[in-house]
Amino acid sequence: MLSVFKSIPTHMDYKGQKLAEQIFQGVILVSAVIGFIYGFTIQQFGWTVYIMLAGFTISCLLTLPPWPMYRKNPLNWQPALPETSGETRDKPQENQKKKKHK
Amino acid sequence: MNTVLSRANSLFAFSLSVMAALTFGCFITTAFKDRSVPVDIQVSKVMIKNVDDFTGPRERSDLGFVTFDISANLQPIFDWNVKELFLYLTAEYSTKSNALNQVVLWDKIVLRGENTKLNMKDVKSKYFFFDDGNGLRANKNITLTLSWNVVPNAGILPLVMGSGHKSLAFPETYETAKSY
Numbered sequence: 001m002l003s004v005f006k007s008i009p010t011h012m013d014y015k016g017q018k019l020a021e022q023i024f025q026g027v028i029l030v031s032a033v034i035g036f037i038y039g040f041t042i043q044q045f046g047w048t049v050y051i052m053l054a055g056f057t058i059s060c061l062l063t064l065p066p067w068p069m070y071r072k073n074p075l076n077w078q079p080a081l082p083e084t085s086g087e088t089r090d091k092p093q094e095n096q097k098k099k100k101h102k
Numbered sequence: 103m104n105t106v107l108s109r110a111n112s113l114f115a116f117s118l119s120v121m122a123a124l125t126f127g128c129f130i131t132t133a134f135k136d137r138s139v140p141v142d143i144q145v146s147k148v149m150i151k152n153v154d155d156f157t158g159p160r161e162r163s164d165l166g167f168v169t170f171d172i173s174a175n176l177q178p179i180f181d182w183n184v185k186e187l188f189l190y191l192t193a194e195y196s197t198k199s200n201a202l203n204q205v206v207l208w209d210k211i212v213l214r215g216e217n218t219k220l221n222m223k224d225v226k227s228k229y230f231f232f233d234d235g236n237g238l239r240a241n242k243n244i245t246l247t248l249s250w251n252v253v254p255n256a257g258i259l260p261l262v263m264g265s266g267h268k269s270l271a272f273p274e275t276y277e278t279a280k281s282y
Contacts, residue, residue: 009107017103024113032120043182045128045255048171052124056117063113064106 009066016070022061031055129257132183136269140250141264143191146224150238152276157232164238164273166231168193168207169224172248174264176218179252187212188251189220191227195244197237205231207246240274 012020036049104107147169155163176187190209196202207227212218231238238244249263 011104013181020109021103021112024109025116028113028117028120032124036124039128039182040131045182048124048128050120052121056113059113060110064109 012066012070013073013075016066019061020070024063027059027062028052028055031058082096125128125256127182128255132181132254133257135181137179137250137252137260137262138265139174139176139178139264141172141219141266143246143266143268144171145169145268145270146171148270148272149277151260152236152239155232158234160235164233164236165237166193166233166244168227168231168246169226169268170208170281171221171223172220172225172276174220174248176212176220176250179189180214180218180251183254183256184245185214185255186253188253189248190250191246191248192269193231193244193246195237197235197241201238203234203237205229207231238272239276240272242271244270244272244281246270 031051031054035048035055038051039045039048103112110243145168147167149167151165151167152162153165154161155165170191174189179187188209188211191207193205193207194203207229208225209228211222229231245267247263247267249261251263
């Protein structure tokens with residue numbers, strides 16, 4: 001069952017990771033400030049905790065799954081070299097070495 | 103931050119740090135408040151007996167019986183950092199053998215959200231008012247005060263004495279063979 005979870009793609013590119021971190025830090029700080037002011041106004045600390053938990057849930061939904069906005073700057077990998085041209089380059093070098101030994 | 107677990111770890115740790123900062127903020131806004139309110143205590147019946155005290159070193163000690171009324175408005179003490187109040191009524195006096203005696207006669211827990219106007223009439227003491235010896239008889243000055251322990255959500259637990267006290271005197275003679 002675990003292999004099903006491991007096969008779901010969850011990667012983000014680097015700019016996406018930075019964006020995700022900024023988003024969740026911003027959401028949690030904003031919900032903390034709102035919660036503190038509301039709790040102080042009605043003099044119940046329980047509401048501060050509830051608003052913080054709501055901010056935590058919102059930022060989980062926004063940043064944990066790999067939304068498309070985090071994949072806008074993919075890395076440009078070089079194209080892979082084909083296998084056959086590598087082998088032919090090795091063979092002429094070996095012939096040259098044998099001639100020098102004689 | 104490449105995997106879900108690493109992002110979740112970072113998110114959760116940040117939330118906990120912010121939560122700790124909010125709790126500290128809650129403590130700072132209420133740390134220096136004065137939590138004393140005026141208290142009114144009246145005494146309706148005072149009696150004294152001389153009985154065997156099995157917890158003390160001597161044969162017989164004085165046992166006092168006090169019936170009292172307490173009224174106080176505790177609403178100004180409750181704020182967003184107070185979880186409950188532990189009230190206790192103390193009797194303070196001095197005798198020939200001890201300079202200072204303090205005995206707790208009665209206590210009560212008031213939770214946040216319960217009725218905060220305290221108006222109790224004809225309350226008998228919850229705990230025995232034993233003296234360390236025979237110093238209660240004809241003692242002219244026994245002071246009753248109501249104090250409380252403030253239990254906060256975050257911070258220090260102060261012991262606060264209410265303003266207002268009642269002095270009473272015990273009679274000269276013991277009651278004999280009379281049920282309370």
